[in-house]
Amino acid sequence: MNFAIAKQYFFSRFTLFCFAFLLSFFAFNFAEAQLFNSSSYEVIQPVVNTSQTGSSASFQVTSSITQINVFPTDLNGPTISGVHAPVVSSASAEVKWVTNIVASSTLSWGTTSGVYTNATSSSAMTIEHALMMGSLSESTIYYYKVTSYDALGNASTSDNGGAGFSLTTSASSQTTTTSGGGGTRTVYFGDPTSPIIGTIDVTNITSSTATISFTTSKHTNEVVQYGIGNATDFTAGKTDIFQKVHTVTITNLATSTEYTFKVKALDIFGFSNQSTNLTFKTTVTGGPTSTPVSFQTTEVTERLSDTDNSTIQKFSSAVKVAPLTFVTSAIQAFLSAIADNPVSKDVNTESFTAAVSEAASKIVSTPKITEVDVALLPDAHSVVISWSTDKKADSLVAFSKWSDYKPGKENPYSITAGFPDEQTVSHKVTLENLESNTLYHFQTRSKSLLGPVALSGDKTFTTLSLIPQISNVKFTAINDNSASVEWETNLPTKNSISITNNRTGKEQRKDDISFLKIHQIDLKDFTPGTAYTLRLKAIDESGKVSFPSILPFTTAMSTTPPKISQVRITASLVPDQLDTVQTIVSWKTDKPATSQVFYGEGVAKILKQSTTLDYSLVTDHIVITTALKPGQVYQVQARSGDSQDHKSQSDSYTTLTPKPKQSAIDLIFKNLDSTFGFLKF
Template sequence: WPLWPLSAVLESDNYVIFENVHHEFDGPVISAVACGGGVEKMTVSWTTDVLADAFVEYSQDSGLANSKEQGTSALAGTNHSVEVNGLTAGTYYYRVKSRRVNGGLSIDSSIRSCVAAAAPAEAPPAPSSAGGGGVIIIDKNDKIAPAITNFALTAKSADSLTFSWETDEPATSFIEYGLSNSYGETVGSWASNTKHQITVKNLTPASVYQARALSSDGSGNVGKSENLAAATAETGEESAIEEETRPETAETEDPAELVQRASARLAELLNQFSGQLSLNMVGDLVSLQYTTLSQLANLLPAPLLSGEPRVETSANSVVIYWSTNKETNSQVALAPETRYAPTTKEPYQMVVGSANTFVLDHEVRIFNLEPDTNYHYQIRSAPRVGQAAVSRDFIFRTRLSALEITSFFPQIIDQQTVTVKWVTNKEADSAITFAPYRGNELAVNESKTLKDNNLSVIHELTINELKEGVKYDLELISQDEAGNVAREIIARFATSEDDLPPQISRIQADATIFVDQQSRIQTIISWQTNEPATTKVYYQTGVTAGDLEEMESTESRPEYVKDHVALITKFKPGLVYSFRVESMDSGGNVSLSNVHTFMTPKQKESIFQLIMRILENTFGWLKR
């Protein structure tokens, strides 16, 4: 038994006490392995010399290629029995595994065989009305993946790429993509078709992306295309998307006549009364020169920022928090290090946040960032009237592209069976651990694990031994070749009909202004649900009652997620919009939020508009 270095902290003639003692135990001794075949199952038993968990690795290949696993992580005893379910008739090859406390693992050196019997012929069951989308008919003998043909790029814009392909059988539609052949992102649809089209959005202009198509059939076999390199268009390059979302150019007006009448008078007032102005003295003014208005606003002190902001990063997003001593709006200027231009008038690429909501505690969420990348940012907090507070330049770095479960949902087949599907951003294996609730307590000692050792970004496992009316915690687990692990939990799941809609919370709207010739504006509306659900936003100009028949909407995103992000590029600048968010779970239960309002950032104001707004905010006489 190997020992790590020990550190003595207390000793006498009779004893020595050590700290930081690390000891690695050998795996348990496995013996008496046996198997009994049953109808579409086999039961494997063995013993260990110490308490240990119990797993069976099995395959219809004698070398255990494409193997799966079933078992339990509970350290329940030394006599082990694992019932391997969901088999088809035929010979299976298997070996057993047991891990003791403190990590010692033993894998049986012998690969053995066992025969599962065929189920007796019976009439097909009636379709289930349980929540989750009905019955899935699975051909368990299908081992051939869909053949993908005609994979091609069919459309592009500055921030999106559209791919299409065909399959020789109905299959799902997914695209793996990234700036390298490692990809790192996955997007698509679980709907089965033979003709497929997926649009990848929120990309960087004038950038080359690597992509491949993936399609899985009803048996979980995954087909993959060859890699395809595709480049997004330059910013401003003509396309349907860019043309549709480009904001209108504000009209300009000649301020000469207004300036001539007002500038001298207001400058005289400012110098004479040094900020102690009477409403009677300015009531007859209708405008003033822009520079003079700036001097008036500058008489008010700028808000105070709370020091260095707090930053929470992931591989593709960041949340930035800060506080001010007075109510201000919440905006962050941002640019990746390669596009940060400190010597220019506007050194940042975009400005993100809310320009029209005034708070003391600020939170701005920024999405669609590149992993493992340095970003420069600046806090900008402007009050309703007066100078804006502007921070110095800060830097954060996004995390390495971690393994993530990006979409997941359960699909009920019958009262004993559920198929759980999920997507990861990198290739990884598939496992589900499930445990029942007994007396409102989770029975961890009754937990069982199903595992598929094949690596994929599309995952699908079926549990067919659930009890009607019993609630379970289902834990989805994927591990990549580097040992990174991603987990998601579906809590208190039951195969009985789901009649509870998702709970919607933390609705937030933020605008992004891209600092380029078009001054493009895009709005991100985000929210959370307590269970995986779809993503859709209804919206309309003005403050409205939220009648869905009168509102436009985004396309419903079919991915089932808990964190929802909707990107809208159709909003026009300087307008108030009403919106409602909608999420539907896999059982078809729909939640619709109350009406929220949001004002998009304005384009640069004309002098007259600026005059009227500042006078109204400062003196208030225009409202009377």
């Protein structure tokens, strides 16, 4: 490449670089100008970051405010999605939803579609929303809707097309299961009773099989123990499926033989029950099916002893099932998997036998629970409990408040929560709706597909102390120069209120020093048609401060002139200047307005003289003038105009200005002059 070509190549590349740089520079400055030329901005702390396009831009600054959210000036409310009720009990329900930008939360509900008689809300600006419906009736259908306001006051409501979303509360002490983004989550609202076993039926009795059916009063597993004579050495059933209607088929039975059996049921809390020993007899080979046998509840149910109850944990995963069918299918699946593995041909017999023995013992062994950890959440009502197991198992946490913990009982915990359908080695369960600053006992529980349940030892945690929270903030009135606000706090608090004029940046503060839970305040001296930002902070009696609640609002445009009242006129002589009168005119207006006084000598109807217009917008007005002459009658009138130039004037008032007092010599000369007139020139 010669020099000319190299030079041409260099300049072409350099030109392209400069063009790209200038394009980027102007694009950045144009975007920056567009951003800061907008007429409405909102600064909020703390910042909730979001990845949603068009929601809020977050950037660092060097002032004392560490982050700024700039909200676009639009009229569209936040986009609401994912409305669902993940937890429903007999007396309460939790509702969650998501918005594309930070927004407040309001939940409304009632027992009639489209009619919402109850509501709760939170002014916290967030993307993920969660509120509780409380004081519900059991086994009742409720309809609900959710509403969120963005920082500009734009609202969006999600109500399932007007019909409302619906949920049904459970019966008292019943299990509620829902599905969400994290899989199936089951919460058990304490049922510390043993299951009741209903009528037991033995049907389809042949020479080698029999079907045993029964029902239970609550969700339990299903186990049938059976044997010849009085022995019940064999076990059939499912220990990992919990339901109320149960059917267990026993196979590979001997012909024309009487069998003894009993059914057992274990719920997720560890409460169990079993029947008494019952019997049936198989038929001869090739003979007809035997007549079904039915056993009533009063004949079959007996409470498990403490010894039997400890044993039930063992038979929950025992593999002493009807041997031929189970073992044959398991061996076939195992051998098929081995045959498909390309490295199996290189494994010697001893290693293979040792590996199979180790795997077999691990399959039915109890999972080992390790690394139990508790993370306290800042809302003071929730914790996240996590742990690990050496093999896949489900995730359950049994827990109780300290006052409900019963260490002497077989199950000392009143509530169990978690994910019974998942199988994982890393476990995480969130416990919600806890009391703040309260000691709780808990136990982690994990059960694999085969084998008994693993239980950790009893552990404790104490929830965080509650901080003040502001909710249900609403304006009960917004006028052109005043506003009224109401809100609630979860604790008795005093409050700090600041109102900022978004145009001028001027801030006014007001403190409410009464420690209350329901608050109301009247604010005034606003400019009509002006955007303001209201910030509330709650402080409890121990000095804890809430997160700020931030509400933008705009005062109404003025449509009426200010109303003038309480006009007062005072005139007096100025000391040492007896020919000068000082006149003070004062009055009040119902809104901030300007001040000016018009006057005229005598009884003139048109007042042509006036003081200089005072443009200060105030409600208490004072005008002082020395333009009036001593000893004269004047007509005086007060006039005011608001920020929108709506003007008003008072009635005209008649006033007599004072005149200087005369001495005795002055009176003599005046009388002589009036009598003889010789003093006139």
